[in-house]
Amino acid sequence: MLAVMASSFFWTGSLLGQDPLAHRKSNLTIVVQDGNGNAISDATIDLKMTKHAFQFGTQVHDRLFTIAESDFGSLNNNQKRGLIGDFSGTSIVPTWQDTLNYRAAISDNFNHIIPTNGMQWLPYQNNGPQHVDAAIHEAQANGMxxxxxxxxxxxxxxxxxxxxxxxxxxxxxxxxDTLVAERLGPAGIVTRFSDAGAGPTVLDWDVLNEPLHVTHYSDVFVDAGIYPTEKHAWADYFIRADGLRPDANLAINDYNILSSGGDNAAMQYRDLVNDLLVLGAPIDQIKVQAHMDRTVSKAALTRRLDILAETGLPIAISEFDMRDDANQISPANQKQLFQDILEASFEHESVNGFSMWGFWDPAHWRGNGPLFDEDWIVKDEASAWFDLVRGEWMTGFEDQAIGVDGIWNGDAIDGTYDFTVNVNGQSQVFSGFALTDNSTFTLTVSAVPEPSCVVALSIVAIAAVGRRRRKPTRVGAIEVKR
Known part of the structure; x- marks a missing residue:
C-alpha cells in the first residue's frame, strides 16, 4: 500500500511503467515559513488526504439518514422496517444503533449521496420534500x-x-403537461432545488432514467402526436431542464451496459447519446448503473467505458452493486469484480465518479450491500474499497524533510489535505487544503520554538476549507473487522 510513505520516496510511472493514475494527480508544493516570511528548513511535514476530489458516493434512504432519536422511538416495527426499505426479506427491524452506524458509514466512506426514493415522482407527490430537504441539508453541511x-x-x-x-x-x-409542470417546469422539482427555489440547491440531476428499457411516457406522447419520435421527447426533457437549470450537471442514466454479455449495449447507449446530442439535448454526463449480475473482466469494463467516452462526455458509475440472490456471482468473484470495476473507473480518464446503490445488506434492494453485512462487519468482498479507495488512493506521507529553502514538493492524488508541520518537537496541523490542480500552499508558523521550549504554535493558512473526520476503526459501536 502507498497510503503512508516515509522519507521522500515517490511512486511514479518510471518504476512500473506508465502511471495509470497520473491524471488523478497534481504537483503539490508546500512552503513553510515563520511569521517574518523566512524559510523554515529544520522541520518535517506529514500529509494526509481527508477527502477525495473524485466523487465516491452512495444511495441513501432519506429518512434513515436524518431521523431524530425521539421520532425513531415513536415508530412501530413495521415503520422502522420501512426506513430501510425492507428489501432483504429478513424482516430485520433496525435499531437506533443501526441508524448511528449507517450515518457513520456514510460520513467515513463517501463524499456524495443520492437521496431516494423521496425525489421520485409519486413519493414526492405524496410525501412532499420534508425528508429529502433534511437529507440534502445534512449531506451539504458535511461537505458532500x-x-x-x-x-x-x-x-x-x-x-x-x-x-x-x-x-x-x-x-x-x-x-x-403535468409531467412538465411537476418535474420540468418553473414550479417543478428541478427549480425547487435551486438557488431560486425553496429547497437546498442540487447541482447534479439524473434527467432521464433508463430510456433504453422503459419508454411509457414517450410512447404515449408520440402516439398522440406531441413529439415526432421518442428521441425528440427525450431531447426535449433535457432542453427544458437546461432552460431552468443552466448551472446544473444534467445526466442520462441506464443499466445493463457494463454487465452485458458483450459490447453491443455500450454501443447502443453511445449511439443514443450521440443522437440526442444531435437533436440539441444538452447532456452533460453519461451515467452507468453497473448493477452487476455476472463477472466481467477489467479489460471488458475498460473497453465499454472507452466506447461511451467516444461521445466526448464525462462518465460516472452511478449505481454499483453485485447480485448474489440467485448465486450469479460467487463471493470470490464478487471480490475480484469489485476491485476490477474500481480500478477500471479510477484509472479511466473520462470517469469522474463512482457511486454504489447502498452499502449495508438490510437496507439494500438486493440484500447484498457492497460493504457491510447485517451486523456491520466489513465483507471480505469489500476489501478493495478499503485497500484502494480508503487506503492506497488516499495519499499520505509521513516525516517528509523540508528543504533548505523551506519547500517540500511532490505529486499527490487530488483531494482535500491536512498538513502537520513538526518543528523542534512541536507540531501544528493545517487543515482543509484542496488540491485539484498543480498548487502551492504557504504554511506560516507564527512562533518557532527553540528545541528546549514548549510553545503552542498558531498558524496562518492559505485557502482553508472544511475538514472531514478521518475513518475510525469502528462503525458506531461496532468494530470493523477485515
Whole structure:
C-alpha cells in the first residue's frame, strides 16, 4: 500500500511503467515559513488526504439518514422496517444503533449521496420534500455533494402516479403537461432545488432514467402526436431542464451496459447519446448503473467505458452493486469484480465518479450491500474499497524533510489535505487544503520554538476549507473487522 510513505520516496510511472493514475494527480508544493516570511528548513511535514476530489458516493434512504432519536422511538416495527426499505426479506427491524452506524458509514466512506426514493415522482407527490430537504441539508453541511434522482423515469408502474399508468388510459396532453409542470417546469422539482427555489440547491440531476428499457411516457406522447419520435421527447426533457437549470450537471442514466454479455449495449447507449446530442439535448454526463449480475473482466469494463467516452462526455458509475440472490456471482468473484470495476473507473480518464446503490445488506434492494453485512462487519468482498479507495488512493506521507529553502514538493492524488508541520518537537496541523490542480500552499508558523521550549504554535493558512473526520476503526459501536 502507498497510503503512508516515509522519507521522500515517490511512486511514479518510471518504476512500473506508465502511471495509470497520473491524471488523478497534481504537483503539490508546500512552503513553510515563520511569521517574518523566512524559510523554515529544520522541520518535517506529514500529509494526509481527508477527502477525495473524485466523487465516491452512495444511495441513501432519506429518512434513515436524518431521523431524530425521539421520532425513531415513536415508530412501530413495521415503520422502522420501512426506513430501510425492507428489501432483504429478513424482516430485520433496525435499531437506533443501526441508524448511528449507517450515518457513520456514510460520513467515513463517501463524499456524495443520492437521496431516494423521496425525489421520485409519486413519493414526492405524496410525501412532499420534508425528508429529502433534511437529507440534502445534512449531506451539504458535511461537505458532500448530491444527485437529484430521477426527474423522468418512464415506467408503467412505480414511481409513475396512478393516473398516468396504462391501466388509467391517461389523456396524453394532460399527462405531458403535468409531467412538465411537476418535474420540468418553473414550479417543478428541478427549480425547487435551486438557488431560486425553496429547497437546498442540487447541482447534479439524473434527467432521464433508463430510456433504453422503459419508454411509457414517450410512447404515449408520440402516439398522440406531441413529439415526432421518442428521441425528440427525450431531447426535449433535457432542453427544458437546461432552460431552468443552466448551472446544473444534467445526466442520462441506464443499466445493463457494463454487465452485458458483450459490447453491443455500450454501443447502443453511445449511439443514443450521440443522437440526442444531435437533436440539441444538452447532456452533460453519461451515467452507468453497473448493477452487476455476472463477472466481467477489467479489460471488458475498460473497453465499454472507452466506447461511451467516444461521445466526448464525462462518465460516472452511478449505481454499483453485485447480485448474489440467485448465486450469479460467487463471493470470490464478487471480490475480484469489485476491485476490477474500481480500478477500471479510477484509472479511466473520462470517469469522474463512482457511486454504489447502498452499502449495508438490510437496507439494500438486493440484500447484498457492497460493504457491510447485517451486523456491520466489513465483507471480505469489500476489501478493495478499503485497500484502494480508503487506503492506497488516499495519499499520505509521513516525516517528509523540508528543504533548505523551506519547500517540500511532490505529486499527490487530488483531494482535500491536512498538513502537520513538526518543528523542534512541536507540531501544528493545517487543515482543509484542496488540491485539484498543480498548487502551492504557504504554511506560516507564527512562533518557532527553540528545541528546549514548549510553545503552542498558531498558524496562518492559505485557502482553508472544511475538514472531514478521518475513518475510525469502528462503525458506531461496532468494530470493523477485515
Amino acid at each position: 455533494t448530491v444527485t437529484g434522482h430521477a426527474v423522468v423515469w418512464q415506467k408503467t408502474d412505480w414511481p409513475t402516479p396512478n393516473q398516468f399508468r396504462p391501466a388509467a388510459n391517461p389523456d396524453p396532453q394532460v399527462f405531458h
